[in-house]
Amino acid sequence: MGKTAWIIGGTGLVGQQLVDQALRHAQYDRVVMLVRKRKELDHPKLEQQEIDFAKLADYEFxxxxxxxxxxxxxxxxxxxxxxxxxxVDHDYPLYVARTAKMQGARSFLIITAMGASVHSSIFYSRVKGELEQHLKELGLNALHIFRPSLLTGNRTEHRSGEKYAAKLFQVINFLLVGPLRKYRSIDAAVVARAMLHTANESVSDVSIYGSDQIAELGKA
Incomplete structure (x- = not known):
């Protein structure tokens, strides 16, 4: 029997890649997406469960x-x-993690952000840091936290700031070497590969992966 992968946020930049790669991964014979609205995806391994994220307790079972x-x-x-x-970025993921633990999930893997810290003066980074801290306190069987730098790929939503940043990094990535390598932009497909590799190879209780480590784990 193969494994079951649950994917929350499967319509985002990394999530879409993760769904696609998990469906082709030999270790999984069932891939379940939690979605607000069903997507036009059809695959024998794929299940889509429509949920109201404001009522997550209704779907715990x-x-x-x-x-x-x-x-x-x-x-x-x-x-x-x-x-x-x-x-969206703290409460929902934390609730899903609690549910995963309650249902006996083998591992919980999540994307936060480079610079995540409870001590950050930047609200975005502070929320991500608080989420990481609260996840660690849950005592999950295995917790894997991924902190990518600027994500690149084909988004379904328009984010002009990230679009311009991605173009800039296409020019300067090669200059970011040595200790600066972790600041290179990273493709969403690479992050997805790294997450799947970690889920199937790592046995660590709690691990945090910087963007340079993600790039290594996600090599094709």
């Missing part, structure tokens, strides 16, 4: 699987307020 991948994330601009941003 269904979240049974081996590896849980969380790619939830938004921007403060899109969320509309700091409170709404915290709900």
């Amino acid at each position: 269904a979240m049974q699987g081996d590896d849980v991948f969380c790619c939830l994330g938004t921007t403060q601009k899109k969320a509309g307020s700091q409170q709404a941003f915290r709900l």
Whole structure:
């Protein structure tokens, strides 16, 4: 019997790559997406469960699987307020992690951000740091935290700032060597490969991966 992968945030930049790669991965015979609205995807391994993220407790019984991948994330601009941003980037992932533990998941893997710290003066980074801290306190069977730098790839939503930054990094990436290598932009497909590799190879209780480590793990 193969494993079951649960993917939350499977319509985002990394999430889409993760779904695609998990469906082709030999270790998984079932891939479950938690989605607000069903997507036009069809695959014998794939299941889509429509949920209301504001009512996650209603779906606890269904979240049974081996590896849980969380790619939830938004921007403060899109969320509309700091409170709404915290709900999506902190509260929802934390609730999903608690549920994963309760249902006996083997591993929980999540994307946060480079610079995540509870001591950060930047609200975005501080929320990500608080999430990491609270996840560590849960006592999950295995917790893998990925902190990528600027993500590149084909987004379904328009983020002009990230689009311009991605173009800039295409020019300067080769200059970022040695200790600066971790600041290079990284493709979403590489992050997805790194997450799948870690889920199937690592046995560590708690691990945090910087962007340069992610790039190594996600080599094709």
